Amino acid sequence: MALASFGAASVLLPVVALFVRAPWSRLGGALSGVGASTALRLSIEVSLAATAISVVVGVPLAWVLARGEFPGRNLLRAVVVLPIVLPPVVGGVGLLVALGRSGVVGRWLHDALGLQLTFTTAGAVVATTFVSMPLVVLATEAGLRGLDRRHERAAAAMGGSPWYVFRRVTLPMVAPQLAAGAVLTWARALGEFGATITFAGNLAGRTQTMPLAIYQARQVDPGGAIVLSLILVVVSVSVLVALGGRLTGPR
Amino acid sequence: MLEAAIEVPRGDVTVAAAFSAGHDETVALLGPNGAGKTTIVEAIAGLVPTASGTIVLDDEPIHDLPPERRPIGIAFQDGVLFPHLSVLENVAFPVRARGARPRAARAHALELLGRLAPGIDPGAKPGTLSGGARQRVALARALAGTPRVLILDEPLSAVDVSARAELRALLRRTLGSFDGPRLLVTHDPVEAMTLADRVVVLEGGRITQTGTPEEIRDAPRTRYAADLVGMNLFVGRLMPLEAGVGVLEAADGVVTVPWPEGVAVEPIDDVLATLAPADVALHAARPEGSARNVIQGVVEEVAILGDRARVRLSGSPRLVAEITTGSVARMAIRTGGAVWASFKAVEIHLMVERGPTDTL
Numbered sequence: 001m002a003l004a005s006f007g008a009a010s011v012l013l014p015v016v017a018l019f020v021r022a023p024w025s026r027l028g029g030a031l032s033g034v035g036a037s038t039a040l041r042l043s044i045e046v047s048l049a050a051t052a053i054s055v056v057v058g059v060p061l062a063w064v065l066a067r068g069e070f071p072g073r074n075l076l077r078a079v080v081v082l083p084i085v086l087p088p089v090v091g092g093v094g095l096l097v098a099l100g101r102s103g104v105v106g107r108w109l110h111d112a113l114g115l116q117l118t119f120t121t122a123g124a125v126v127a128t129t130f131v132s133m134p135l136v137v138l139a140t141e142a143g144l145r146g147l148d149r150r151h152e153r154a155a156a157a158m159g160g161s162p163w164y165v166f167r168r169v170t171l172p173m174v175a176p177q178l179a180a181g182a183v184l185t186w187a188r189a190l191g192e193f194g195a196t197i198t199f200a201g202n203l204a205g206r207t208q209t210m211p212l213a214i215y216q217a218r219q220v221d222p223g224g225a226i227v228l229s230l231i232l233v234v235v236s237v238s239v240l241v242a243l244g245g246r247l248t249g250p251r
Numbered sequence: 252m253l254e255a256a257i258e259v260p261r262g263d264v265t266v267a268a269a270f271s272a273g274h275d276e277t278v279a280l281l282g283p284n285g286a287g288k289t290t291i292v293e294a295i296a297g298l299v300p301t302a303s304g305t306i307v308l309d310d311e312p313i314h315d316l317p318p319e320r321r322p323i324g325i326a327f328q329d330g331v332l333f334p335h336l337s338v339l340e341n342v343a344f345p346v347r348a349r350g351a352r353p354r355a356a357r358a359h360a361l362e363l364l365g366r367l368a369p370g371i372d373p374g375a376k377p378g379t380l381s382g383g384a385r386q387r388v389a390l391a392r393a394l395a396g397t398p399r400v401l402i403l404d405e406p407l408s409a410v411d412v413s414a415r416a417e418l419r420a421l422l423r424r425t426l427g428s429f430d431g432p433r434l435l436v437t438h439d440p441v442e443a444m445t446l447a448d449r450v451v452v453l454e455g456g457r458i459t460q461t462g463t464p465e466e467i468r469d470a471p472r473t474r475y476a477a478d479l480v481g482m483n484l485f486v487g488r489l490m491p492l493e494a495g496v497g498v499l500e501a502a503d504g505v506v507t508v509p510w511p512e513g514v515a516v517e518p519i520d521d522v523l524a525t526l527a528p529a530d531v532a533l534h535a536a537r538p539e540g541s542a543r544n545v546i547q548g549v550v551e552e553v554a555i556l557g558d559r560a561r562v563r564l565s566g567s568p569r570l571v572a573e574i575t576t577g578s579v580a581r582m583a584i585r586t587g588g589a590v591w592a593s594f595k596a597v598e599i600h601l602m603v604e605r606g607p608t609d610t611l
């Protein structure tokens with residue numbers, strides 16, 4: 001109990017401190033002064049886009065990792081998990097070298113297709129996806145591995161084509177793990193900072209998500225930084241409470 | 252007509268089997284656990300790869316087809332119902348998987364459920380059902396895709412005893428009315444004897460004997476077949492005789508049996524009774540003693556299996572007794588000779604087909 005209390009306190013203390021030190025008297029001014037609504041909207045857009053891409057790309061990836069039998073599968077898994085281990089800044093640098101205007105692929109994208117990712121919202125989405133996707137991949141892979149394969153075999157025996165079986169049996173049966181992974185991915189995406197600022201820059205209205213806005217506000221207006229932080233705390237807790245009880249907790 | 256001649260790798264052994272099932276025939280694959288029964292039917296359904304061999308249905312090879320294109324319906328052991336789908340959607344699954352509209356598929360599923368699983372809520376999730384109810388839904392699902400071959404894998408193993416009798420009767424009706432070959436996988440000799448027209452005995456991945464239940468009972472070729480398949484089986488009407496005792500009026504004779512526990516004392520039709528041949532004693536003259544059943548017969552056949560001999564008697568009813576070869580010599584038992592058989596009522600094992608009606 002004592003350890004649990006200590007654990008809870010270590011999470012609660014900074015949050016409580018934010019509430020204590022918030023400049024409640026000039027809340028309105030602080031909000032408009034630091035462009036809170038723009039940053040918040042961008043944060044939500046970028047994190048949702050990154051989550052959607054992570055699910056669309058991550059589920060097939062999880063499938064390959066769970067079901068594929070090929071040499072180098074463990075190496076592939078290590079590479080997929082890498083963004084969890086790496087400091088996000090390193091991811092940002094990597095993305096810059098790969099997809100920046102003079103990057104390995106980025107140069108070609110720019111010259112041939114006229115696409116530029118750096119300093120664009122799309123770039124922020126790419127950086128955020130890079131960092132947060134492993135969570136949904138790992139959760140879904142664990143779900144697929146834990147699946148009783150007899151149901152899929154039964155579905156095939158019942159006349160289901162491989163795609164039909166995936167759609168109506170496999171996917172619904174891993175839905176709880178997939179959803180939990182998606183929530184974690186979204187939460188990670190909402191807080192993403194390092195890779196985004198390194199790869200996409202810190203442009204208000206284009207790449208400046210909440211964490212970046214907080215970082216910038218802290219240098220000119222510490223009170224505004226606290227207000228922005230509080231907003232992020234409230235949004236995150238509301239969403240996690242609304243979803244988390246059902247998706248990440250015991251069913 | 253289904254003809255299978257296949258070799259299927261399983262672990263470090265290879266299961267090999269060649270057998271056929273006629274259009275209107277139920278063939279039981281009978282064997283101990285691990286004999287390879289399920290492996291064989293799953294190979295026929297295309298769910299496990301075969302090393303070699305052919306599977307031919309009505310002169311048309313199906314062994315190269317993927318599982319979803321083989322016209323086979325399986326009720327798996329333990330049901331293997333989809334846990335996230337309702338009972339109705341489970342049964343509609345094979346119909347929808349083959350491209351039918353959801354509405355038509357559900358109507359077909361409802362019709363099947365009404366026939367095979369009345370009283371089960373079509374909206375319920377499989378996890379809430381009893382073993383017997385799950386097996387009924389599995390049976391409906393196996394039939395839903397209008398397959399040309401029906402496979403039942405251990406349909407009674409996950410069903411508790413009280414629901415078993417009623418389900419066995421349903422299985423018999425369903426197998427009997429199915430238009431095509433039927434395979435029944437079971438480790439239970441009574442199930443094989445009562446539901447199948449022909450029995451394929453599997454041991455250690457090989458077929459050791461094929462024949463009608465009577466043929467295998469009369470002349471089992473292996474110890475396993477002798478111990479489990481070679482039971483005396485009586486089917487008939489059970490009548491009360493005195494307290495705790497009844498008589499079973501089988502087609503070819505009457506035996507005295509203990510009244511089954513917890514069953515109302517009134518005449519009951521379609522009662523099954525088994526008697527192990529080793530529990531039948533043979534005597535040269537009419538025996539004295541406490542055995543309730545004493546039957547005179549003529550030796551039809553003496554089959555030697557190791558140090559045991561199976562003696563088949565004509566009589567009322569017909570019996571198979573298993574005695575030592577020493578006793579055969581001592582009593583000078585030979586084909587055509589007269590002999591007395593006796594067995595105690597308590598050695599007889601009764602199965603009442605008509606269970607309580609509220610077991611669903």
